[in-house]
Amino acid sequence: MTYCVGIKVNDGLVFASDSRTNAGVDRFSIFRKMFVFDHPGNRIYVLVTAGNLSITQSVVSLLQRQSSDTSADHDLMKAQSMFAAARIVGRAMRDVQERDGRAIKAEGVDHDASIIFGGQVGDGRTRLYQIYTPGNFVEATDDTPYFQIGEVKYGKPVLDRIITPETSLIDAAKCALISFDSTMRSNLSVGPPIDVLLYNADSLKIGHRACLDADDPYFSALSNRWGASLNKAFQDIDPPNWSL
Amino acid sequence: MTYCVGIKVNDGLVFASDSRTNAGVDRFSIFRKMFVFDHPGNRIYVLVTAGNLSITQSVVSLLQRQSSDTSADHDLMKAQSMFAAARIVGRAMRDVQERDGRAIKAEGVDHDASIIFGGQVGDGRTRLYQIYTPGNFVEATDDTPYFQIGEVKYGKPVLDRIITPETSLIDAAKCALISFDSTMRSNLSVGPPIDVLLYNADSLKIGHRACLDADDPYFSALSNRWGASLNKAFQDIDPPNWSL
Numbered sequence: 001m002t003y004c005v006g007i008k009v010n011d012g013l014v015f016a017s018d019s020r021t022n023a024g025v026d027r028f029s030i031f032r033k034m035f036v037f038d039h040p041g042n043r044i045y046v047l048v049t050a051g052n053l054s055i056t057q058s059v060v061s062l063l064q065r066q067s068s069d070t071s072a073d074h075d076l077m078k079a080q081s082m083f084a085a086a087r088i089v090g091r092a093m094r095d096v097q098e099r100d101g102r103a104i105k106a107e108g109v110d111h112d113a114s115i116i117f118g119g120q121v122g123d124g125r126t127r128l129y130q131i132y133t134p135g136n137f138v139e140a141t142d143d144t145p146y147f148q149i150g151e152v153k154y155g156k157p158v159l160d161r162i163i164t165p166e167t168s169l170i171d172a173a174k175c176a177l178i179s180f181d182s183t184m185r186s187n188l189s190v191g192p193p194i195d196v197l198l199y200n201a202d203s204l205k206i207g208h209r210a211c212l213d214a215d216d217p218y219f220s221a222l223s224n225r226w227g228a229s230l231n232k233a234f235q236d237i238d239p240p241n242w243s244l
Numbered sequence: 245m246t247y248c249v250g251i252k253v254n255d256g257l258v259f260a261s262d263s264r265t266n267a268g269v270d271r272f273s274i275f276r277k278m279f280v281f282d283h284p285g286n287r288i289y290v291l292v293t294a295g296n297l298s299i300t301q302s303v304v305s306l307l308q309r310q311s312s313d314t315s316a317d318h319d320l321m322k323a324q325s326m327f328a329a330a331r332i333v334g335r336a337m338r339d340v341q342e343r344d345g346r347a348i349k350a351e352g353v354d355h356d357a358s359i360i361f362g363g364q365v366g367d368g369r370t371r372l373y374q375i376y377t378p379g380n381f382v383e384a385t386d387d388t389p390y391f392q393i394g395e396v397k398y399g400k401p402v403l404d405r406i407i408t409p410e411t412s413l414i415d416a417a418k419c420a421l422i423s424f425d426s427t428m429r430s431n432l433s434v435g436p437p438i439d440v441l442l443y444n445a446d447s448l449k450i451g452h453r454a455c456l457d458a459d460d461p462y463f464s465a466l467s468n469r470w471g472a473s474l475n476k477a478f479q480d481i482d483p484p485n486w487s488l
Contacts, residue, residue, distance in 0.1 A: 153397030153398050153430070154397050154398070154400060154401055156398060156430050157398055157401070157426045157429065157430060158474065158478075160429060160430060161471055161474050161475065161478075162474075162475065162478055169488060170483040170484065170486065170488065171478075171483060173483070173484060173486070174478070174481060174483050174484065175478065177484075178478070178481075182401045185401065185404060186397070186400050186401055186404060198486065198488060200488055207488045208486040208487065208488055210484075210486065218484050218485070221482075222481055225480070225481050226477065226481060227405055229473075229476075229477030229480060229481070230402070230405050230406075230474075230477060231405065231406065232473075232477070233470065233473030233474060233476070233477055234402075234405075234406055234415075234418070234419065234422070236469070236473060237418060237422075237466055237469050237470060237473070238465075239414040239415060239417070239418050240414065240417060240418065240421075240454075240462050241462070242414065242417070242442065242452040242454065243452065244413060244414065244442060244444055244451045244452055
């Protein structure tokens with residue numbers, strides 16, 4: 001399983017991804033699921049991926065290979081806008097699905113894959129997309145300023161309660177880590193290290209990149225503190241006034 | 245969709261169930277999913293149900309009809325123990341699945357159903373079971389003192405953090421309501437009224453039964469307070485010390 005989140009706030013973007021993949025419960029491996037394509041000062045793209053690993057790896061390889069393409073229709077580094085870039089990623093997904101998807105499905109294996117794709121091109125807006133199995137995509141808005149892929153449910157309530165477009169970038173990152181903590185406690189197949197990337201809007205370069213191991217001091221402290229705070233929050237609520 | 249939870253603590257049992265069912269997004273209805281079979285002073289059983297509504301309603305009807313049976317093999321009111329009672333419920337599930345399950349499946353409709361079943365018989369132990377589609381079942385233990393069925397993920401983190409066998413009955417009920425609040429915020433197809441039942445161990449009668457509407461003052465206050473406390477808990481955690 002996988003858990004990835006992408007958050008778009010006014011100050012920029014936050015991406016986080018776990019590193020555990022499994023094919024059955026007895027084959028766990030570590031694969032990174034975060035990929036950066038950047039040309040500092042000119043553009044930056046970040047992808048986090050979930051779903052069938054052979055599909056998502058092929059999509060990323062195709063995008064890397066196409067970066068030596070001469071056509072702006074395929075080359076992320078020549079795309080005129082984030083929208084054009086999202087169409088390139090969507091097309092790569094569609095190409096790989098057309099090539100491999102049916103054969104995978106015929107074996108009874110899930111060929112679904114999804115990508116959270118965000119970044120900024122030149123003086124265009126910072127944008128965040130979710131790209132689906134068929135290569136189509138939707139964009140994050142002020143009403144729905146984040147996307148999750150993979151094991152999405154356990155970590156959703158805290159995002160729903162905290163994230164707004166006004167949330168600061170560092171708070172958005174903190175919220176993403178709490179969302180990971182909730183997910184990893186409930187689903188063992190989501191696991192560290194956690195890759196985190198922060199992007200300051202209009203900087204056109206990576207803001208901060210971290211890779212948090214299971215014993216990372218900040219993440220451990222956050223996990224303990226959050227657990228203690230939830231317990232305290234629980235105790236602070238009056239019980240129902242029911243006769244028993 | 246449905247959300248139901250059953251919790252077993254040393255002091256007794258808590259059951260909670262929502263009342264919304266849907267067949268497609270445009271056909272929502274209210275159906276109660278909590279059923280009590282009791283003979284005060286002698287025994288009490290509580291069922292909460294999820295999954296295919298025609299299946300779970302038939303199971304409950306079968307159990308009600310069988311209560312006029314002469315055999316202890318089918319009659320919940322004559323069962324010698326909670327284990328024997330769980331086998332009766334499991335058998336009713338299996339009977340209904342054998343009769344209707346295949347035809348439902350042939351139409352491409354999900355025939356899965358599950359039941360949380362708990363209670364106490366005479367001077368036996370208070371016990372809590374989860375009964376699956378095939379009629380088999382597992383029992384809650386001190387390590388896993390609760391079961392959830394239906395839309396289980398959003399409301400799981402708070403149960404994992406709070407519930408232990410030592411949790412008081414009223415705190416377990418409060419935790420169940422917080423778990424419902426998280427679930428209903430994230431999945432609109434889980435909806436009020438929420439049926440709640442508390443059972444004090446060894447009392448052999450209903451402890452408290454409540455039906456909470458959307459505008460129930462206690463539930464509204466709990467929801468607001470929990471949201472505010474989570475925000476405060478979030479603010480109380482130091483952000484990561486990352487340069488941006």
